Amino acid sequence: ETGVTQSPTHLIKTRGQQVTLRCSSQSGHNTVSWYQQALGQGPQFIFQYYREEENGRGNFPPRFSGLQFPNYSSELNVNALELDDSALYLCASSLGVGQGAGTQYFGPGTRLLVL
Amino acid sequence: QKEVEQNSGPLSVPEGAIASLNCTYSDRGSQSFFWYRQYSGKSPELIMSIYSNGDKEDGRFTAQLNKASQYVSLLIRDSQPSDSATYLCAVNNYGQNFVFGPGTRLSVLP
Numbered sequence: 489e490t491g492v493t494q495s496p497t498h499l500i501k502t503r504g505q506q507v508t509l510r511c512s513s514q515s516g517h518n519t520v521s522w523y524q525q526a527l528g529q530g531p532q533f534i535f536q537y538y539r540e541e542e543n544g545r546g547n548f549p550p551r552f553s554g555l556q557f558p559n560y561s562s563e564l565n566v567n568a569l570e571l572d573d574s575a576l577y578l579c580a581s582s583l584g585v586g587q588g589a590g591t592q593y594f595g596p597g598t599r600l601l602v603l
Numbered sequence: 604q605k606e607v608e609q610n611s612g613p614l615s616v617p618e619g620a621i622a623s624l625n626c627t628y629s630d631r632g633s634q635s636f637f638w639y640r641q642y643s644g645k646s647p648e649l650i651m652s653i654y655s656n657g658d659k660e661d662g663r664f665t666a667q668l669n670k671a672s673q674y675v676s677l678l679i680r681d682s683q684p685s686d687s688a689t690y691l692c693a694v695n696n697y698g699q700n701f702v703f704g705p706g707t708r709l710s711v712l713p
Contacts, residue, residue: 521701530607530691530703531647578646580701591637592693592701594646 490514492581492595500601501569509564509598511579519543520562521592522554523578531578537562538584574602605630607704609692615710622679624707626692629673633694636668638677641689641706650690651677682711 491514501507513520519538523531533546537556551567560581566573576599580592606629616622624638635654639647651666653659653675659666665678675694679686689706 523703530705532703533701536701576646591635591649591652593649594639597646 490581490593490595492579492593494577494579494595494598496598497596498599498601500603502603503569503571505569505602506565506567507569507600509566509577509579509600510561511563511581511595512561513579513581514593517581517583517593518560519582519584520556520560521580521582522562522564523580524548524573525576525578525597527575534564569602571602574600576600605633605694605702607692607694607702609690609704609707611705612708613710614707615712616682617712618682618684620682620711622682622686622709622711624677624679624690624692624709626675626677626704627673628675628692628694628702630694630702631670631673633673635695636666636675637693637695638664638666638675639691639693639703640686641691643688647691679709682709684711684713687711 493512495510521536522534525531535545536543540556553565556562576597578597579595582592638650641647653666653668663680667676691706692704695701
């Protein structure tokens with residue numbers, strides 16, 4: 489167990505809807521990264537939050553947005569859901585930046601199905 | 604475009620053998636390298652991290668890094684059926700720009 493929790497575990501939505509996924513980071517960690525993992529592929533970096541500020545973003549459209557709260561928990565919001573958004577969404581927490589600080593520990597993930 | 608490449612497999616090895624997993628990366632600025640194991644339907648689990656050229660051993664696992672060749676490998680000695688999983692190679696620059704490879708599926712045959 490990494491101490492990183494995510495909710496919900498599973499979610500079914502229809503195309504065009506909006507979804508919010510939540511993540512609580514490991515105690516002492518101030519950085520949260522979000523990934524999308526389609527079936528049979530490696531995780532794709534969505535964005536990272538460090539001390540409540542976005543600290544890097546992957547190649548995802550603006551309808552993917554996020555927040556980090558003062559307790560370092562985080563939300564991922566996806567608007568106007570598309571069928572291709574169906575995937576496992578992973579949250580990973582880490583301690584800041586710098587050598588050794590990049591080690592990321594993953595939560596159990598949220599499996600999203602868009603119909 | 605920063606890329607991490609791995610053979611998708613499946614890589615099949617008999618129980619007790621050495622499994623060798625390879626990874627190459629495109630960004631010469633990468634500083635940190637990680638191997639994760641992912642069982643089907645589960646999230647990635649950290650196995651090893653390596654930052655300097657050479658070998659790093661942890662139990663049955665050895666990570667090898669060659670920055671000049673932009674190459675990282677993972678050796679699993681005395682492979683067990685419980686090692687059957689997908690192994691993900693990941694690289695980043697001091698916590699930023701985390702890039703994962705597609706993963707190599709390993710099957711250890713009893």
